[in-house]
Amino acid sequence: MRLFDTHAHINDGRFENDRAEMLQLCFDAGVEYIMCPAVDRETAESAIALAAQYEQVYAAVGVHPHESKDVTPEDYDYFKTQALTNPKVKAIGEIGLDYYYDFSDKPTQMREFIYQLELAREVNLPIIIHDRDAHGDILATLKEHGKGNYGIFHCYSGSWEMAKECIKLGYYISFAGPVVFPKSTKLKEVAKEVPLDRLLIETDSPYLTPPPFRGRRNDPSKTQFVAEEIAKLKGMDVDELAAIALENGKRVFNIT
Numbered sequence: 420m421r422l423f424d425t426h427a428h429i430n431d432g433r434f435e436n437d438r439a440e441m442l443q444l445c446f447d448a449g450v451e452y453i454m455c456p457a458v459d460r461e462t463a464e465s466a467i468a469l470a471a472q473y474e475q476v477y478a479a480v481g482v483h484p485h486e487s488k489d490v491t492p493e494d495y496d497y498f499k500t501q502a503l504t505n506p507k508v509k510a511i512g513e514i515g516l517d518y519y520y521d522f523s524d525k526p527t528q529m530r531e532f533i534y535q536l537e538l539a540r541e542v543n544l545p546i547i548i549h550d551r552d553a554h555g556d557i558l559a560t561l562k563e564h565g566k567g568n569y570g571i572f573h574c575y576s577g578s579w580e581m582a583k584e585c586i587k588l589g590y591y592i593s594f595a596g597p598v599v600f601p602k603s604t605k606l607k608e609v610a611k612e613v614p615l616d617r618l619l620i621e622t623d624s625p626y627l628t629p630p631p632f633r634g635r636r637n638d639p640s641k642t643q644f645v646a647e648e649i650a651k652l653k654g655m656d657v658d659e660l661a662a663i664a665l666e667n668g669k670r671v672f673n674i675t
């Protein structure tokens with residue numbers, strides 16, 4: 420199976436002791452591409468370092484809503500320079516709104532989200548959206564401030580109604596481990612409906628480990644379980660589904 424994990428924090432500290440071995444196992448299992456997102460300056464730097472080290476790894480730069488209260492103008496200068504000059508930097512992300520935790524207050528999250536929408540347009544890169552319990556505000560903000568933006572709803576958690584709107588606005592819908600959880604009946608319905616040309620798969624490693632590995636550290640090789648679940652829902656061959664999702668990932672991130 421050929422796999423593109425479109426969202427994996429392989430720069431996370433939990434991979435500190437065995438990152439090289441873990442990645443080799445992923446490559447051996449068919450993972451051909453990994454997008455490593457940033458959540459702040461430090462993780463942008465480590466994502467970029469891994470992208471330089473591994474041909475299969477690509478990086479995104481940006482600030483997560485949790486970290487948005489700490490971002491500096493110098494951080495944005497760094498993101499912009501990297502976006503414009505580093506060929507392995509393929510997206511601005513992850514950016515968005517998180518109303519589940521309040522690590523940064525809502526106005527701050529919103530301000531930095533809007534700023535990064537503009538940054539993405541300036542450097543002509545897709546955005547990777549983090550949307551937790553903020554569906555309404557994310558869509559409203561994209562409509563008001565995101566004309567010309569495009570990209571990915573990472574770890575999609577909304578309804579099919581919302582997905583249709585996202586797709587119309589130019590976004591891809593990316594599914595992670597939760598689509599495999601037996602209780603995710605609504606999400607399974609969404610995955611079944613999403614058109615094949617807008618579908619992506621991811622792990623959000625080291626988080627959101629799908630069954631049968633729940634409770635353990637997630638890694639990009641587990642993308643195959645997301646592919647298997649969605650292939651089953653759509654009644655299609657898993658290799659074919661994984662290959663389509665891989666090509667979609669290459670298209671949205673402009674990987675040639």
Ligand SMILES: [Zn+2]
Nearest residue numbers: 426456513623
């Ligand atoms: Zn993430």
